[in-house]
Amino acid sequence: VPRGGRWRQDVVAPTWSAVVHLADPDVEGWVFRPCHAAHLARLCPGIHCRICSERGAFAEALPMADIAITWSVTQADIDSAVRLRILSTPAAGRDYFDVHVPPRVAHFYGHFHGEIMAETALAMILGMTRGVRPAATHLAGLEWPQQELGQCMRPLRGAHVCILGFGHIGQWTGRLLKPFGVRLTGIRRNPEKATQPTFMTSGDSVLPLSDLDAVLPTVDHLVIILPGGVETDGIIDARRLELLPPHATLTNLGRGNAIDERALEHALRLGRLGGACLDVFSREPLPADASLRSCPNLWRLPHAAAISPNYLDLFVRDFAHQFCEWQKNS
Numbered sequence: 001v002p003r004g005g006r007w008r009q010d011v012v013a014p015t016w017s018a019v020v021h022l023a024d025p026d027v028e029g030w031v032f033r034p035c036h037a038a039h040l041a042r043l044c045p046g047i048h049c050r051i052c053s054e055r056g057a058f059a060e061a062l063p064m065a066d067i068a069i070t071w072s073v074t075q076a077d078i079d080s081a082v083r084l085r086i087l088s089t090p091a092a093g094r095d096y097f098d099v100h101v102p103p104r105v106a107h108f109y110g111h112f113h114g115e116i117m118a119e120t121a122l123a124m125i126l127g128m129t130r131g132v133r134p135a136a137t138h139l140a141g142l143e144w145p146q147q148e149l150g151q152c153m154r155p156l157r158g159a160h161v162c163i164l165g166f167g168h169i170g171q172w173t174g175r176l177l178k179p180f181g182v183r184l185t186g187i188r189r190n191p192e193k194a195t196q197p198t199f200m201t202s203g204d205s206v207l208p209l210s211d212l213d214a215v216l217p218t219v220d221h222l223v224i225i226l227p228g229g230v231e232t233d234g235i236i237d238a239r240r241l242e243l244l245p246p247h248a249t250l251t252n253l254g255r256g257n258a259i260d261e262r263a264l265e266h267a268l269r270l271g272r273l274g275g276a277c278l279d280v281f282s283r284e285p286l287p288a289d290a291s292l293r294s295c296p297n298l299w300r301l302p303h304a305a306a307i308s309p310n311y312l313d314l315f316v317r318d319f320a321h322q323f324c325e326w327q328k329n330s
Contacts, residue, residue, distance in 0.1 A: 016047045017083075018067035021058035022090065022312070029311040030090075032069070036312050043320035069319070075099045086326070090315040092169070093227055093255065106326055112318040113306045114172030117225075117253055120305040121173045124251045124277035125161075125221050129154050133275070133299050152274065154247065157181040160218055164235075165225035165254055166191075166206060173223060175199050185215055216243035221251065228255035238263035247274045253305045256281040265295045273297070279305040 018040075022032035037049035047067065052058040062068060062081040069088045078084070078099050087101060088108035097107065127133040131149040139145040159182050163170040166186030174184050174197065184204040188194060191206040200206075207215065216222070222244065226232045236250070237260045244250070250273060252259055261282055267273045275297040283290075284303055292298060 016044075016066045017064060018047050018049045018069060019052060019058060019061040019065040020049050020069040021052045021055065022069060022071060023053055024071075027307055029307055029309050032312055036316055039313065039316045040320060043316065044323055047323070073097060073099060078102075078105075081105075086323070088319060088322075090312065094229075108319060108322045108326075110315060110318060111168055111322070112314040114169040116308045116311065116314070117169050117305045118172035118176045120279065120301070121223055121225075121251055121253055122176050124299070125177075125223070125249065126156060127299070128152075128249045128275040128277060129156050129159075129221075133277075134297070137299065138296065154220075154274075159183070159220035160185065161221045161223060162187060162212075162215055162219045163223045163225065164212065164258075165227075166194075167225070169253070170223070170225045171197050173225065182221075185219075187212055187215070213240065213243060216240060217245065219244060219248055221249050224250070224252040224254050224258050226254040226258045228257050232258045234258070234260050236260065236264075238266070241267045241273070244273060246272055249274045250276040252277075253279045256284065261292060265292055265298070268295050268297050275299070277301070279303055 020032050020037070022030065024030035032051055034051065037051060040047055040049060050061055052061060058070065059077055059080070062077055062084070064083060065081060066083055067086040067088065068077075068081060068084055071089060071091065073087065078087075078101055084105050086106050086108060087097065089097065090110040092110045092113050094109060101107070131153040134152060135145065135149060139148050142148065157180055161174075161177055161182045162185045163174055164187045166174070166188040170186060170188075174186060178184065178199050178201075184200055186206040187209055188206060189209060191208050194206065196204075196206050222236075224236065226235065232255065235258050241260075241263055250259075250264070256278075259278075264273075264276060268276060277299045278292075279301040280303055281292070286292065286300065286302075292300070
């Protein structure tokens with residue numbers, strides 16, 4: 001956003017009708033409210049939002065909408081939206097919209113999650129290395145577990161952190177970790193097409209996926225931030241888990257398909273890994289009878305790494321930026 005806090009009005013259409021259905025029964029920060037509509041109107045004066053709290057009202061309003069902002073959409077919704085030009089979701093994953101969309105309709109996905117999710121990744125790693133999570137969970141019943149914690153507590157400073165999926169969220173995570181004095185390795189599909197971030201130092205590197213097996217034996221903390229899809233299915237399998245040192249921790253904030261959960265559980269139960277923090281799973285919600293729930297040294301979040309009161313404020317700014325760029329290029 002420019003210094004004045006508004007997008008230039010000469011790149012915004014005079015009137016765009018946006019229908020918004022962003023509601024969640026459990027998470028207050030995921031509910032789009034009039035304050036968010038007002039924020040968007042200040043950034044993009046040409047957009048008028050109609051907020052629909054119910055799914056039926058959203059479907060009814062779609063035929064007259066130029067812009068649809070929602071968590072999910074059906075093919076029937078798309079077929080009825082004859083005026084639609086933009087389909088947007090705050091979600092970062094490209095697996096949210098499983099529909100056929102006409103070429104005239106642009107997709108907007110969220111590019112703002114990094115600064116929230118990076119804090120979650122940092123908390124997960126610190127919680128494991130500094131004993132906070134064990135002390136609060138399976139060691140909480142012990143009277144004075146100094147001996148038990150002494151066996152698992154390690155410094156973060158000087159550790160080697162490998163971030164598998166070094167895109168926007170991965171780089172935010174690296175940026176927050178770097179002041180702790182870690183050595184960073186970012187793994188991405190096409191590192192040659194990306195500029196190495198300025199926060200990385202001489203001991204850090206950005207490498208292709210083909211180098212992952214060579215890197216894993218030197219890793220203290222593996223952070224996975226990958227999208228879903230067949231290309232990432234089981235990318236961390238039993239063989240790659242065996243390559244990690246026994247003290248290493250694993251953190252997954254991307255999609256649950258990336259890890260062979262049975263192999264991970266086996267490694268943790270045998271003491272072959274120092275610990276794991278998972279925000280995502282192959283099945284969500286995680287079934288009540290899932291054996292992962294009782295797995296030692298495994299800590300869980302319910303796909304909550306991006307929850308924050310300012311979630312939709314960040315989304316609105318991100319949407320406004322994407323809308324402005326789309327206007328310029330249309």
